[in-house]
Amino acid sequence: MPEQMIDLTKLYAFEAWAKRKGYDLQAQGDGNFVDPLTAAAWDGFSSDEVIDLELEDQPKLVARIREDSKYAHQAEMMMKKGDAYPFPVAIVADAMGYVVAGGLGGCYRLVDVDLYAVVDGTEISLSVPRKKTRGAR
Structure with missing residues (x-):
């Protein structure tokens, strides 16, 4: 199955937010974040799952x-x-x-x-x- 393309608008929004919060934005050549906390934050930020909080x-x-x-x-x-x-x-x-x-x-x-x-x-x-x-x- 081919990899899904990254939504650049979402990525730029995440990077702006993460920079303000002090996350390490260093990424590997494949676009994955090196720091596990940053990678986890990106996974949550970029998730298409929506939790119904009313x-x-x-x-x-x-x-x-x-x-x-x-x-x-x-x-x-x-x-x-x-x-x-x-x-x-x-x-x-x-x-x-x-x-x-x-x-x-x-x-x-x-x-x-x-x-x-x-x-x-x-x-x-x-x-x-x-x-x-x-x-x-």
Whole structure:
């Protein structure tokens, strides 16, 4: 039976994730990862098996880019492209503070987005409103 071709989009997504998590991405000439932990992570990541966790019943996390963010222009770009907006996100560990993964930029700081849980079609704000500050005189 011939070997199945690797989905490069999935592989690049895995490599980006694995690099952030500190996995060893060294691979052999046949494309297999040398480190057994990385190989196991890839096997799980690339698996076509889907476990039914009834995720449809779970709240979904979405974000809107704040108007005062340096990334605010990306909101209009996403809507013009027809991308989902607000966009689905996940919270990830990041030493630089870019803990909101998703959207056009790929990752954002909490100060750049407003987070919402979508429960039964209703958005529930998870962000604390910012106080307007006056400039020093």
